[in-house]
Amino acid sequence: MIVVMRPGATREEVLSVCRRLEELGFRTHPIYGQEKTVVGAIGDKRALSSEAIVNLPGVEKVVPILKPYKLVSRELKDTSTIVRVGEIPVGGRGIVVMAGPCAVESEEQLLSVARFVKAAGAHILRGGAFKPRTSPYAFQGLEEEGLKMLARARQETGLPFVTEVVDTRDVALVAEYADALQIGARNMQNFRLLQEAGATGKPILLKRGFAATVEEWLMAAEYILDAGNPNVILCERGIRTFEPATRFTLDLSAVAVVKENSHLPVIVDPSHGTGSWKYVLPLARAAVAVGADGLLIEVHPDPARALCDGPQSLHPETFDRLMGELTPLAVAVGRDWVTSGSMAG
Numbered sequence: 001m002i003v004v005m006r007p008g009a010t011r012e013e014v015l016s017v018c019r020r021l022e023e024l025g026f027r028t029h030p031i032y033g034q035e036k037t038v039v040g041a042i043g044d045k046r047a048l049s050s051e052a053i054v055n056l057p058g059v060e061k062v063v064p065i066l067k068p069y070k071l072v073s074r075e076l077k078d079t080s081t082i083v084r085v086g087e088i089p090v091g092g093r094g095i096v097v098m099a100g101p102c103a104v105e106s107e108e109q110l111l112s113v114a115r116f117v118k119a120a121g122a123h124i125l126r127g128g129a130f131k132p133r134t135s136p137y138a139f140q141g142l143e144e145e146g147l148k149m150l151a152r153a154r155q156e157t158g159l160p161f162v163t164e165v166v167d168t169r170d171v172a173l174v175a176e177y178a179d180a181l182q183i184g185a186r187n188m189q190n191f192r193l194l195q196e197a198g199a200t201g202k203p204i205l206l207k208r209g210f211a212a213t214v215e216e217w218l219m220a221a222e223y224i225l226d227a228g229n230p231n232v233i234l235c236e237r238g239i240r241t242f243e244p245a246t247r248f249t250l251d252l253s254a255v256a257v258v259k260e261n262s263h264l265p266v267i268v269d270p271s272h273g274t275g276s277w278k279y280v281l282p283l284a285r286a287a288v289a290v291g292a293d294g295l296l297i298e299v300h301p302d303p304a305r306a307l308c309d310g311p312q313s314l315h316p317e318t319f320d321r322l323m324g325e326l327t328p329l330a331v332a333v334g335r336d337w338v339t340s341g342s343m344a345g
Contacts, residue, residue, distance in 0.1 A: 001040075001062055001064050002038050002040055002062070003017055003039040003061075004036060004038050004059070004062070005036060005058050006058055006059065009037060009059075013059075014032075016058075017058070017059060020052075020053065020056060021043075024043070025043050026042060027042045029041075029071060029076075029225075031076070031077050033079070036060075038076065038077070040065075040076045042226070045064065068219065069219050069262075071225035071230075072218050072222055072232070072263070074260070076263075078263070079263065080092075081230065081263045081265060083231045083232065083264075083265055084203070084231075085124055085162065085179050085203050088124055088160060090203075090233050090267070090294055091233070091265030092293075093334075093335055094335065095292075095294055095295070095330045096124065096267070096293060096294035097121065097123055097294060097323070097326075098122065098125070098126045098162060098267070098294065098295065098297070099113075099120075099124075099125070099295075100114065100122075100126040100161075100298070100299060101127050101128075101299065101300050101313070102127075102308040102309040102312075103146075103306075104129055104142055104150060107152065109301060110149050111152075111156065113300065114153040114156070115156075115157060116316040116320075117316075118157045118159055120316070121323045122323075123294075124180075125150065125153060125162075126161065126162050126163070127150055127163055128146070128164050129146030129150065129163050129164075130143055130146075130163075130165065130170060144173060147163065147173070147176075147177040147178070150163060154179070161178060161179055161180075162178065162181070162182050162205050163177075163181070163182060164182040165178075165181045165182065166193075168192055171196045171197055171200060178202065179202070180202060181202050182204075183204060183206050185210050185237055185272075186209070188207060188212055188217065188220050189212070189220055191220075194223040194224050194227070198223065198224035198229040199227050199228065199229070201228075201231070202231070203233060204224050204231060205233045205296075206224065206235065207237050207269070208234070208237055208239070208251075210240045212239070214257050218262055221234060232264050233264070233265050233266070233267060234258060234264050234266040234267070235266070235268070235296060236251060236255060236267075237250075237296075238250045238251065238272055238273030239251050246275055246276065247274060247276070247312070248273055248275065249273075250268070252286055255287065255290050255291055255292050256290060265293040265294070266292060266293055267287075267293055267294035268283075268284070271312045272309075272312065275309075275311060277311065277315075277318065281318070284297065284322055284326065285329055288329050288330055288333065291333075298312055298313040299313060299314050299316060300314075300315070301316060303315060
């Protein structure tokens with residue numbers, strides 16, 4: 001449920017409501033707004049009557065949350081959440097582009113891509129150091145050495161980076177290096193991993209599972225917020241359907257559904273969503289048009305020799321062309337298109 005505080009309610013009145021709810025067995029999540037403050041209360045509502053709370057000083061009303069996901073719902077928080085990755089805000093008016101190789105293969109490969117995507121206008125570097133693969137014989141990533149390379153690329157280019165964590169045993173290590181932790185599609189419902197990653201306080205990029213409904217996706221995000229971490233970015237990356245023309249079916253309708261039902265920012269990964277570089281450009285444009293807060297794009301200096309997902313990776317020159325195409329489109333749909341430097345602050 002939501003406890004809506006009266007305009008001008010003091011912080012002590014808010015804390016008093018939280019203490020009373022916690023005495024009754026609820027977990028509380030106060031959200032301080034410019035005009036009003038609300039307190040999200042998670043627990044068994046049968047344990048109290050609304051009159052026990054509505055009569056406390058500073059309380060205006062008590063409202064039930066009808067969605068099964070509570071903390072990520074717009075019923076709790078109507079204003080859109082902005083998550084900062086380094087100094088880059090994700091979820092505001094600006095379109096954020098995260099770009100880089102699927103996997104870190106070598107320092108030379110990573111630095112060349114990082115320099116290029118930075119010059120082309122990308123805001124955040126992406127690259128996998130730990131790579132969960134369908135085959136146990138496929139390239140599994142450089143692990144900590146890859147994380148060190150990503151850190152060196154950040155130091156040289158100034159780009160914060162996001163990288164995947166695949167095991168609870170690696171959460172502390174990845175969090176030590178990365179600006180944001182990615183939870184991949186295969187781990188979307190690995191609830192222990194969601195809790196461990198959430199407990200770091202780092203921004204979490206949560207990909208939709210390729211057989212997950214939107215509600216299941218939002219419920220997975222709920223685990224992270226329930227761990228005390230509000231910094232979640234949702235990522236639509238395609239779902240498995242009967243259609244074999246693309247690797248997955250990129251569900252752009254999910255962006256609109258999430259925007260209506262959740263305050264969390266949502267970005268789109270057209271690289272994994274299609275599995276083919278030639279479809280990345282039109283679907284990236286479509287993602288911006290439908291209201292996505294950003295894009296996750298795979299870029300490789302030599303896609304034909306990539307150790308991971310070469311067919312869906314853009315050559316740097318193609319990525320540069322895409323960035324040029326997105327600029328007027330973002331403006332046309334009422335979004336800002338700004339350089340990485342001006343996005344800071």
